[in-house]
Amino acid sequence: MIVNLRGAKWHVTTFVEQHNHLVYDKFELKKFLRSHRSIPNEERKFVELLHQANISSGRIMEIMSEIYGGYQFTPFVTKNISNLKVKLGKGTKYKDMVDTLAHFEELKKSDLDFYYKIDLDEKD
Structure with a gap:
């Protein structure tokens, strides 16, 4: 394609429909293109559900590849x-600590011998 600037606008003067680069038609290579990298x-x-079950990324990928019929057919990496x-x-960065403290408070109510102490820094 050849374009020329005329005033404040660009105008296409020549257009060649043929590709000037290799065109990949293999489905399994699409996942490596930046435009196709999303899940x-x-x-x-489903991945969010597996994440909540504390399953590792590698294991999640194994599960997804089983669903798709192999790594080469899975549309992401x-x-x-x-x-x-x-x-x-x-x-959920700080959620686990809030849950832990709430659990300690419940333990303290049911077990009079239960004791815990917290030291906070300047960022709480």
Whole structure:
């Protein structure tokens, strides 16, 4: 394609429809293209469920490849799952400590000998 600037607008003067690069038609190579690196919504929900069950990225990838019929047919890679797990973990960064303290309070009510102490830093 050849374009020329005329005033404030670009105009296409020549267009060649043929590709000037290799076109890959293999499905299993699509997952390596930046434009196709996302996890589809249905699979994303399933990966979130597996993440909540504390399953590792590698194991999640094994499960997904079984569903798709092999690694070569899975439309994403393990790194995509790892990145999603990081995003999911950011929303619950301090939640485990709140749950732990609530559990300690319940233990304290039911067991008079139970004792715990917390030292907070400047960031609580």
